[in-house]
Amino acid sequence: MPTITPLDASFGAVVTDIKLASMSDAEWKAVEDAFHQYAALVFPAQHLSDDEHVAFGRRFGKIEVLRNDGNEFAMISNKAADGHILSAEEKRFQSLRGNEGWHTDSSYMPLAAKASCLTALVVPGSRGETELADMRDAYDKLDDAMKAKIEGLVAYHSLYASQAKAGYVFRTGESYGFHKYGTPIRPLVKVHPVTGRKSLFIGRHAFRIPGMDDAAAQKLLDDLLEYAVQPPRTYAHQWQPGDVMIWDNRCILHRACPYDYSEPRIMRHVRVAGEPETELVQTAPDERADGFEPVAAE
Numbered sequence: 162m163p164t165i166t167p168l169d170a171s172f173g174a175v176v177t178d179i180k181l182a183s184m185s186d187a188e189w190k191a192v193e194d195a196f197h198q199y200a201a202l203v204f205p206a207q208h209l210s211d212d213e214h215v216a217f218g219r220r221f222g223k224i225e226v227l228r229n230d231g232n233e234f235a236m237i238s239n240k241a242a243d244g245h246i247l248s249a250e251e252k253r254f255q256s257l258r259g260n261e262g263w264h265t266d267s268s269y270m271p272l273a274a275k276a277s278c279l280t281a282l283v284v285p286g287s288r289g290e291t292e293l294a295d296m297r298d299a300y301d302k303l304d305d306a307m308k309a310k311i312e313g314l315v316a317y318h319s320l321y322a323s324q325a326k327a328g329y330v331f332r333t334g335e336s337y338g339f340h341k342y343g344t345p346i347r348p349l350v351k352v353h354p355v356t357g358r359k360s361l362f363i364g365r366h367a368f369r370i371p372g373m374d375d376a377a378a379q380k381l382l383d384d385l386l387e388y389a390v391q392p393p394r395t396y397a398h399q400w401q402p403g404d405v406m407i408w409d410n411r412c413i414l415h416r417a418c419p420y421d422y423s424e425p426r427i428m429r430h431v432r433v434a435g436e437p438e439t440e441l442v443q444t445a446p447d448e449r450a451d452g453f454e455p456v457a458a459e
C-alpha cells in the first residue's frame with residue numbers, strides 16, 4: 162500500500178510506494194481518500210505515458226478536453242511544436258504568463274474543473290515551480306465578521322478580465338470557446354461536495370460582485386487573495402521530470418512560478434471536469450457586451 166507523507170503545510174501529501182500506471186483497487190481507494198483529505202497529492206518519479214496520464218485522470222472523473230486536437234491531455238509548454246521557444250508577443254506565451262496569477266482551472270467556464278493533474282517532462286534549470294494554496298484553511302481562519310460579510314456573495318469569473326488585469330487582451334475564438342455561454346457567477350464561499358468543508362473560491366478570474374461597487378469588489382477580492390495565499394497554506398512544488406501532482410480545484414488555488422523563459426519547460430496537463438451537480442453554475446451575458454473594457458498593458 163502507498164506511503165502517504167503530509168507536507169509541512171495545512172494541506173497536501175507526498176505519496177510514494179505506488180505505481181500510478183498499475184494501481185490495485187485498494188491502492189486507488191487509498192489515493193482517492195488521500196485526495197479528499199489532503200486536497201493535493203505529489204507522486205514523485207512516475208514517468209507516465211500520455212495514455213497512462215489520461216487513465217489516471219479518468220479515475221477521478223470525466224476529462225475536460227481543452228483543445229481541438231482530439232487529445233484528452235494538453236501540453237503546457239513554452240516550446241512550440243516546431244521547436245522554437247515562444248516569444249513574449251505570442252498568445253500562448255501570454256497564456257503561460259497569465260497562469261502565474263493565482264487561479265482555479267476553468268472557473269470562467271460554466272462547468273468548473275474538479276481536479277488538475279500535471280506531470281513534468283522537461284524542467285528549467287531553476288524555478289518554474291507550481292505553487293498551490295489551501296482555500297479551506299484560508300476560509301477557516303477568517304474572522305467571524307469577514308465570514309459573515311462574504312457569506313452569500315457571488316462573483317463573476319472571466320478569463321477576459323483576468324488576462325486583461327495581467328495586461329493581455331483575449332478575443333472570442335482565440336481559445337476553446339470560453340464565454341461562448343456567458344460569464345459564470347460563483348459563490349465566494351464554496352462547500353466541498355464530498356467533505357462538506359467550506360473554502361474561499363476566489364482567484365484571478367473573479368472580478369465583479371453583483372450589488373457591490375466594482376472598485377470595492379476588486380479590493381475585497383484582492384485583499385482576500387493576498388491574505389489567503391500565505392503560509393502555512395502554500396506549497397511550491399519544485400519539479401523533477403516524471404513527477405505527477407494532482408490538486409482539487411474546488412478548494413485549492415494554484416499558479417505557475419517564473420523561470421528563465423529562454424529555457425524549455427514542458428508539462429503535460431490532464432484536467433478532470435467538475436460534476437455538473439456541484440460545479441455547473443448560471444452565467445450572465447458576456448461581460449464585454451456589458452461594457453467591460455480590458456485595461457491597457459503597463
Ligand SMILES: [Fe+2]
Pocket residue numbers: 260264265266415
Ligand atoms: Fe491553471
